[in-house]
Amino acid sequence: MPTKHAQRLATRITSRGRRLTDQRLIVAEALAAGKEAVSAQELYERVRSRNPRLALATVYRALEAQVESGMARRLERRGHVSAYIACDVEHHHHLVCVRCQKVEDLDETILKPVLRGINDRHGFAVEHERLDFYGLCAACRRAAGSTDSVR
Amino acid sequence: MPTKHAQRLATRITSRGRRLTDQRLIVAEALAAGKEAVSAQELYERVRSRNPRLALATVYRALEAQVESGMARRLERRGHVSAYIACDVEHHHHLVCVRCQKVEDLDETILKPVLRGINDRHGFAVEHERLDFYGLCAACRRAAGSTDSVR
DNA sequence: TGGGCTGTTGAGAATGGCTCTCAGAATGGT
DNA sequence: ACCATTCTGAGAGCCATTCTCAACAGCCCA
Numbered sequence: 001m002p003t004k005h006a007q008r009l010a011t012r013i014t015s016r017g018r019r020l021t022d023q024r025l026i027v028a029e030a031l032a033a034g035k036e037a038v039s040a041q042e043l044y045e046r047v048r049s050r051n052p053r054l055a056l057a058t059v060y061r062a063l064e065a066q067v068e069s070g071m072a073r074r075l076e077r078r079g080h081v082s083a084y085i086a087c088d089v090e091h092h093h094h095l096v097c098v099r100c101q102k103v104e105d106l107d108e109t110i111l112k113p114v115l116r117g118i119n120d121r122h123g124f125a126v127e128h129e130r131l132d133f134y135g136l137c138a139a140c141r142r143a144a145g146s147t148d149s150v151r
Numbered sequence: 152m153p154t155k156h157a158q159r160l161a162t163r164i165t166s167r168g169r170r171l172t173d174q175r176l177i178v179a180e181a182l183a184a185g186k187e188a189v190s191a192q193e194l195y196e197r198v199r200s201r202n203p204r205l206a207l208a209t210v211y212r213a214l215e216a217q218v219e220s221g222m223a224r225r226l227e228r229r230g231h232v233s234a235y236i237a238c239d240v241e242h243h244h245h246l247v248c249v250r251c252q253k254v255e256d257l258d259e260t261i262l263k264p265v266l267r268g269i270n271d272r273h274g275f276a277v278e279h280e281r282l283d284f285y286g287l288c289a290a291c292r293r294a295a296g297s298t299d300s301v302r
Numbered sequence: 303t304g305g306g307c308t309g310t311t312g313a314g315a316a317t318g319g320c321t322c323t324c325a326g327a328a329t330g331g332t
Numbered sequence: 333a334c335c336a337t338t339c340t341g342a343g344a345g346c347c348a349t350t351c352t353c354a355a356c357a358g359c360c361c362a
Contacts, residue, residue, distance in 0.1 A: 018338090019337090020329080021328075021329075021338095021339065021340080023339080039319090040319085053341075055340065056341095057322085057341070057343090058339085058340060058341070060319095060320065060321075079319090079349090080233075080318090080320095080348070080349075081318095081319065081320095082231075082319085095275045095277075104273060104275065106273075107268070107273065110264070110265050110268035110269065111265065113261070113264055113265075114262065118257070122257075122288075122289065123289030124246045124255065124284070124286055124289060125287040125292050126286040127249060128284075128285050128286070129285060130281060130285070132280065132282075133281075134281075135275055136276040137273075137275055138275060141276050169310095170310070171358075171359095172309095172310065172311080173357095174311070191348080192348075204311095204312075205311090205312085206311065206313065207349090208314090208350075209310085209311055211348090212310080212311085230348085231320075231348070231349095232348065233349085
């Protein structure tokens, strides 16, 4: 009795002519279950108890496949580790609060002019970007009594 | 007879209470000589012929020190490899070509609206940001015959 | 100027994330 | 159901990076 959610994942997995396998579904569900970025190792451990025969290499392959088909995004973590996050729609970028560590999603429309500018002024075709803003979120800003405006 | 350039590098190397060593100067000069991002391995090989006793680990350590003191910036390359680029001043953002590895500085004025937008729409006070774009530079784009526009 | 404290280096081994290999198993079109 | 094709499990292999530690070299101070 596949859930509606599993159905949708299955559709996306096979959308590029890829085969639907139990392993891919397991990995996709596990990844989609969390809202934070997970490394392949972590995901492997998280899933292992229920699926003892699942191999680590398979997790890597499944994640790679998800990234390729746009179901997930690969992020870089310190120490040359990749972390993955499920993506419903277009990927987004983050505002990381250096005080409370909370992460907000960046309003993507803000970026459009930048990408266009890079294209127009530099003739540069952006493939992917690394884009993280660190600072104080609204709450912490109030708490800190900061009246600083943006630079 | 240290050149003016070497003098300036030396000053920056020691600026954080770090010791000035031949090895650090060699690495700093080699990195500053190029305008494209270089991996530690590449830099090591580039420098090895003139300095056969220089160890790879030392190159890694010197690059790490440069990153920490703001003389260089670490970029990500495919396959979990770090690449480094010398930074003249504080905090530039980069356009890194994934094909020829050349690095352009981003026209900073493009960013102004983004920072304003983050401030206005998210109430988020940006302290610092990490912002690198990866893609095809104008030359490689022509070479590739790409007619793709920006997303 | 000459210790001496301490940061730094060289060399190679160790680490660890990730990928490869390959035989056997599973998938999906026909 | 058949079969070409794709996937998987298991572990070995790969390779960028880091660690270890004894020897060495800056730099501070008298």
